């Protein structure tokens with residue numbers, strides 16, 4: 257059996273004391289509720305954490321506020337240099353942190369390492385960005401006037417992250433926020449607090465070596481209540497939240513009520529369109545990895561395949577055969593492709609979705625089910641399933657965070673694109689084709705309505721350099737690369753008059 261203890265100790269997780277943490281100092285109000293963190297891999301308890309209450313939250317947010325004036329005074333490239341050092345520290349801890357991600361969350365070891373790599377990549381990106389927080393210069397309509405804009409830090413950025421990418425999505429937010437001069441208050445998923453505590457220690461090691469005040473990185477382990485405190489707190493000008501659409505709507509409403517900003521990255525219902533001109537070998541790998549990778553628990557997971565009728569039977573047969581080769585088991589053992597779901601609640605939701613799909617007339621060509629017996633003692637391992645459905649079925653319109661793949665057939669590309677778009681979510685999408693006209697139509701204004709649209713690549717596995725996020729119920733936010741940094745700053749337009757008179761804009765005359 258896998259021994260997590262040395263990793264826990266190398267990552268310095270003394271979890272029971274870590275209800276909240278301000279830099280390297282952790283604490284907990286007396287009487288705090290204790291939660292056991294159970295690995296979905298083997299059902300063993302990894303550690304217990306204390307859940308923060310209002311007083312803990314208060315201490316953390318005040319520490320963050322106190323650190324802000326110091327941090328924002330440091331030049332952005334200097335902040336970038338510190339983020340570079342965080343990237344170096346993550347390289348040093350990649351092996352341990354990747355294993356802990358895999359053990360606490362259940363994703364395959366390859367994906368656990370991939371997640372840490374994604375953090376390292378965003379550190380590199382943020383370092384470069386720290387010298388490129390550009391505003392524009394514009395020509396004034398008035399003589400001897402200079403007009404320009406600049407970006408200033410916002411203050412405390414609240415980050416609510418989900419269990420499925422327990423650390424990478426936090427790092428997209430935190431690394432950019434830090435180079436932008438903001439301070440961060442992080443509420444990780446209560447299902448995966450240990451990786452968050454490990455990251456807090458890694459970051460603190462670097463911050464302490466650079467005399468950065470503790471409050472620049474604050475962590476609060478808690479449940480929904482802590483998220484609500486953050487969403488309602490005017491001291492937190494930006495709340496960046498990743499998770500379900502239900503959670504996002506609640507956060508958005510609370511933040512909007514105080515006219516704060518929210519940055520939302522919510523559910524997806526991602527489809528791949530497979531046309532007669534597709535390379536079917538590539539389509540097969542893209543579809544299978546997209547559907548079973550991370551056991552179907554990515555927001556970018558491939559949930560629907562929209563397949564042309566002329567290749568439908570052939571592709572379905574190949575898919576069924578490929579699913580027969582997917583090895584399910586301990587994600588820390590690299591012979592397995594797919595690990596467990598996060599917990600038994602997720603298993604119940606998966607089983608319920610299968611029942612609902614059947615009740616609506618779905619035809620399962622690969623049956624699902626819960627795995628039992630040796631190696632599956634945690635009760636969280638399930639079989640990836642495939643069902644033939646209609647796009648308008650209620651269950652197909654819904655994002656089920658599990659490896660259930662829906663097959664839909666189409667005749668005309670217009671119809672395929674319409675079905676791809678005809679869901680409430682708008683995160684990721686893909687077309688498999690070697691036909692230029694089909695590809696360009698898919699990418700055009702009349703094509704995919706998603707934030708991410710790929711050609712000959714599956715729906716998951718975006719690189720950090722692009723803006724990440726989606727439309728409609730996905731929440732509209734963009735994180736990570738491109739100009740996503742702008743969400744973490746406030747823009748100020750400046751006009752300077754260096755003449756000896758005071759001409760008014762729009763030619764208005766006002767003489768005294």
Ligand code: UN1
Pocket residue numbers: 374420421425498553554555556715716717718719
């Ligand atoms: C998520 O599932 O919340 O594009 C993020 C991907 C990963 C990030 C997924 N790079 O699949």
